[in-house]
Amino acid sequence: MSNPLLELRNLTTVFPTGRGVVQAVNSVNLRVKPGEILGIVGESGSGKSTVLLSILGLVPYPGQIDGEIYFREQPLHRLPRRAMRQVRGKEISMIFQDPLSTLNPVFPVGEQIREALRLHGVGQGRRPHWLFDRRGGREKERVLEVMEEVGIPDPQVRYRAYPHEFSGGMQQRALIAIGLVNEPALLLADEPTTALDVTIQAQIMDLMRRINRERGTGIILVTHNLALAAEFCDSIAVMYAGRIVEHGPIDQVVKNPQHPYTQGLLNCLPRINRRAAKINPIPGEVPDLVDLPAGCAFASRCPLVRPACRSAELRLRAVAPDQYARCILYEEGERYTTEEEAWKTPR
Amino acid sequence: MSASTTAPTAGWWYPWQIRLRLWWRKLIDFLQQLTQQPIALIGGLVVLLFILAAIFAEPITVHDPELGNLRQRLLPPAWQEGGQLEYPLGTDMQGRDLLTRIIFGARISLLVGFLTVAISVGVGGILGALAGYYRGWLDTVLSRFADLLMAFPFLIFAIAMMAFIGPGFGNLILALTFKGWVEFFRLVRGEIMSEKTREYVEAARALGRSHTAIIGTEILPNIIQSVFVLATLRMGFFIVTEASLSFLGLGIQPPTPAWGSMVATGRDVMLTAWWVSTLPGVAIVLLVLSLNIFGEGLRDILDPRLKME
Numbered sequence: 001m002s003n004p005l006l007e008l009r010n011l012t013t014v015f016p017t018g019r020g021v022v023q024a025v026n027s028v029n030l031r032v033k034p035g036e037i038l039g040i041v042g043e044s045g046s047g048k049s050t051v052l053l054s055i056l057g058l059v060p061y062p063g064q065i066d067g068e069i070y071f072r073e074q075p076l077h078r079l080p081r082r083a084m085r086q087v088r089g090k091e092i093s094m095i096f097q098d099p100l101s102t103l104n105p106v107f108p109v110g111e112q113i114r115e116a117l118r119l120h121g122v123g124q125g126r127r128p129h130w131l132f133d134r135r136g137g138r139e140k141e142r143v144l145e146v147m148e149e150v151g152i153p154d155p156q157v158r159y160r161a162y163p164h165e166f167s168g169g170m171q172q173r174a175l176i177a178i179g180l181v182n183e184p185a186l187l188l189a190d191e192p193t194t195a196l197d198v199t200i201q202a203q204i205m206d207l208m209r210r211i212n213r214e215r216g217t218g219i220i221l222v223t224h225n226l227a228l229a230a231e232f233c234d235s236i237a238v239m240y241a242g243r244i245v246e247h248g249p250i251d252q253v254v255k256n257p258q259h260p261y262t263q264g265l266l267n268c269l270p271r272i273n274r275r276a277a278k279i280n281p282i283p284g285e286v287p288d289l290v291d292l293p294a295g296c297a298f299a300s301r302c303p304l305v306r307p308a309c310r311s312a313e314l315r316l317r318a319v320a321p322d323q324y325a326r327c328i329l330y331e332e333g334e335r336y337t338t339e340e341e342a343w344k345t346p347r
Numbered sequence: 348m349s350a351s352t353t354a355p356t357a358g359w360w361y362p363w364q365i366r367l368r369l370w371w372r373k374l375i376d377f378l379q380q381l382t383q384q385p386i387a388l389i390g391g392l393v394v395l396l397f398i399l400a401a402i403f404a405e406p407i408t409v410h411d412p413e414l415g416n417l418r419q420r421l422l423p424p425a426w427q428e429g430g431q432l433e434y435p436l437g438t439d440m441q442g443r444d445l446l447t448r449i450i451f452g453a454r455i456s457l458l459v460g461f462l463t464v465a466i467s468v469g470v471g472g473i474l475g476a477l478a479g480y481y482r483g484w485l486d487t488v489l490s491r492f493a494d495l496l497m498a499f500p501f502l503i504f505a506i507a508m509m510a511f512i513g514p515g516f517g518n519l520i521l522a523l524t525f526k527g528w529v530e531f532f533r534l535v536r537g538e539i540m541s542e543k544t545r546e547y548v549e550a551a552r553a554l555g556r557s558h559t560a561i562i563g564t565e566i567l568p569n570i571i572q573s574v575f576v577l578a579t580l581r582m583g584f585f586i587v588t589e590a591s592l593s594f595l596g597l598g599i600q601p602p603t604p605a606w607g608s609m610v611a612t613g614r615d616v617m618l619t620a621w622w623v624s625t626l627p628g629v630a631i632v633l634l635v636l637s638l639n640i641f642g643e644g645l646r647d648i649l650d651p652r653l654k655m656e
Binding site: 097 | 545547553568
């Protein structure tokens, strides 16, 4: 068993607001192995993006992060600010949802990629002098190399183009280039293809998979698109109202979902080969995160709900090898071990 | 890394080479757009003319601005009967050439305008950036103070202040900037607050940038145009206010030529020698009007929100 690249233990992120405390992320445990692609899926407001921001310590004020985050056994939650800045963009990069608004509109794209490189002074050990920078040529060479790698044609010409002169797909490639230029070990992708159309989406996912294969870069892909995650990820975590409700290898979870919510999500997917497509939406809405109901948060929408759901203290339990679900179905008796216990024993 | 061995090492000037090329390209773009706005272009040219005249005041004038020839008192402008070509715009009660005094007066007006705007932009910009970015108690305190200053009419505030600290060039700048920074504070604060919510700021954080670097290098280039536009417009206002103070005898003191005090001295002879008051007044109107027209044109060119429509 190799050491995990990233490990989250009891990650809890809350936002104190006027109405009360918003429980955005609620004791999340996750592991990412080196070179693994982990998908986090869930509806809007399920806390999946907040997990990514919490990893980088970028939760907007007044958010508070609790729990432990280990990156290569280094406790990120205890790092001082300055050291944390060294991790961001260098060892852990993030790709955002809307590429046009993520790129700074007033600088040429090439310069922005280069800025990322310069910020961490890759290969130099220390940051270059702000005025007497002797490494300009080498940096540019590296930028062109990365632009080539992410599939931006004509990098020499595109280097000087502004973000609005790029198409959506090219903008996202540029963002990925910014994320990759420092060769991070972990890439956090927050719905990287939501703003793009399907063909471009396929190209971008293909590019990310290639990077993952060639470099062994670990990827956490946050998406609401279960089909995309099924196609792309090695393992998957399904989040609902700030908690992980099901977690396991992608094939098992998709073929054999154990949690009613995952089953519901899979039923929502339209199938292209079935005429008169019958989509079965999950009725109801995500509960208010300020005022979470006791017991299972999904109880009000669950087709299999029982009275006990509204009070039981549920845990993630192993329902199959490596697959965990948080549901009353697996809570009874001694049949299923909890996630904590399963993690203690080496696999 | 393979790239580091193959690529030649560029000189230290390399980043500046890129920056300069960028700025140059932007300047060319700007001038091209300016030619499509003829009125703004004319305004800009008039302002440029005033600036050049103020800089080269000594070599382009033949008379002394402060020392008159009493034998040539109250000569009318050259196109009127009795006017002399040696004094194209006529002379005042002490026989000083009006054109010379207007040109030297431009120096005072523009200097006051530039300095006041520069200090106001500096103070208001920095405080506005801090307040808008970090919010918190600093923002509360500064904003309330700004509101307090906004509650006073500008001219009355400046008059009271000049009466209190006494006339003089330094005091004049102080009186104007004491309230002048508020406009820039409010503009920059608002712009930063809206820019801060944009995703590129978050992306810069995710890239490991510090807050100060984000304000200085990511946000600043995005809001600099609106600051520039406001600076141009406010400069006209400061020039008028300086002229008003000088007119009231609270600003620049004679014999230094300032347009406001020149208008004031001509009041007594208004009926017999209209030009002594009127021509400096025309100079004020011309410069301020040109500045405002130019500023409006700048707004049309630089403001990205207008461009989108």
